[in-house]
Amino acid sequence: SPIPDYLNVVLDKVRPIEDGQPAQYIKTLREADTSKLAVALVMVDGNVYSAGDDKVEFSIQSISKAFVYAIAIEDAGLQHVLERIGVEPSGDAFNKLSLHKGSNRPMNPMINAGAITAHSLVCHPNALAEERTDRILQIMSRLAGRQLHVDEEVYEAEMQDADRNMGIGYMLKAAGIISCRPAEVVKGYIRQCSINVNVRDLAMMAATLSNAGINPVTGETIMPTDSVRQVLSVMTTCGMYDAAGQWVSQVGIPAKSGVAGGVMGALPGQVGIAAFSPKLSENGNSVRAVAIFEQLSRDMGFHMMDVS
Ligand code: GLN
Incomplete structure (x- = not known):
């Protein structure tokens, strides 16, 4: 060829x-x-x-955001996901602390606010970070056709520098978009990004x-x-x-x-x-x-x- x-x-x-x-x-x-x-x-x-x-x-x-959105749809149903995450381009930076003015939802699942929300919809509402990331890692491995792994060095470093994403997590909780513990959701989100x-x-x-x-x-x-x-x-x-x-x-x-x-x-x-x-x-x-x-x-x- x-x-x-x-x-x-x-x-x-x-x-x-x-x-x-x-x-x-x-x-x-x-x-x-x-x-x-x-x-x-x-x-x-x-x-x-x-x-x-x-x-x-x-x-x-952030490429993980596309797959985790699909998993959220599978686990929570499309309607439930659409009620919490919009599908409109934001034109803002990916890590902006922002919600859509009218609906109070994150603008879309590809910015961090939407991706963290999508992560919270994987498995069930009270899942711990480990359960969600295990499921995500397993599905991503099947998509890739081989077993993938988390880069622990990247994960640890991201966790040391997570203030902004934690801020987004607490904003989502305060707005009633996520129902679980923000720190646990952000931890899982950061782990999914570290694959x-x-x-x-x-x-x-x-x-x-x-x-x-x-x-x-x-x-x-x-x-x-x-x-x-x-x-x-x-x-x-x-x-x-x-x-x-x-x-x-x-x-x-x-x-x-x-x-x-x-x-x-x-x-x-x-x-x-x-x-x-x-x-x-x-x-x-x-x-x-x-x-x-x-x-x-x-x-x-x-x-x-x-x-x-
Ligand atoms: N871990 C990064 C963050 O959430 C990923 C962002 C990205 O790839 N744009 O800030």
């Missing part, structure tokens, strides 16, 4: 880009090797292609979304199709933070980024894509990963509005 060679050409093209800087708020991310660069594609027929540092693991961070993946894992997880909830390699059905549709919809409108509009027009693939430098994209019926490099732009998206997606979208006609 010419695809691996092509992927190496794409990586060579974006490697000279030195804009941005890695996330600064914890040591592990601040000191990440910024030369790391990787891409992976998983087609819905199960073919896997990757190039670059495709074995290097990084914390999934390690490489680009091949992420592309496989994305391909499962592209393939109507069925892992294209293991053949296992992991999510119902209506949850998949809901997740891909909010990824399209809210997945790339305040760059979502520009992303949809230039790349045109439902996607989610994380602060460790990963970006995952899922094109329904076709392909799951992941790219990784640690340096982020102002809006928190990996600069090189965005450039990779722009290139792939152009070259391979991946824009969802293109008629093939």
Whole structure:
């Protein structure tokens, strides 16, 4: 197949880009090797292609929000979830302490307020952090097709720097959006963000979304199709933070980024894509990963509005 060679050409093209800087708020991310660069594609027929540092693991961070939203829908029901978390892009920073003025709900599940709420809806209302994160880790492992693990160093560091997310948790409790102990929910949310993946894992997880909830390699059905549709919809409108509009027009693939430098994209019926490099732009998206997606979208006609 010419695809691996092509992927190496794409990586060579974006490697000279030195804009941005890695996330600064914890040591592990601040000191990440910024030369790391990787891409992976998983087609819905199960073919896997990757190039670059495709074995290097990084914390999934906010990309987990997409999957935990799906698990919340499964555990609490879509109606219950929609009553607590909106589906409107916020245009604000991901970690803003904000609720929608009219409905008092977090704007969407891709900002921290919405993601922490989604985490609280996993399992049952009184679940402890461990029970929720065990379930999340188990489902994410099935999506990736191999057992994933929490990066304890990232988890500990995030817990040392959790004031803002704790603040969001208490705000949600005060507003009546979450009913359990805020500190326990935020602890679980931080643990879900600390799960390690490489680009091949992420592309496989994305391909499962592209393939109507069925892992294209293991053949296992992991999510119902209506949850998949809901997740891909909010990824399209809210997945790339305040760059979502520009992303949809230039790349045109439902996607989610994380602060460790990963970006995952899922094109329904076709392909799951992941790219990784640690340096982020102002809006928190990996600069090189965005450039990779722009290139792939152009070259391979991946824009969802293109008629093939
Ligand atoms: N753990 C980070 C946070 O909640 C994840 C954020 C992100 O990837 N944007 O602040």
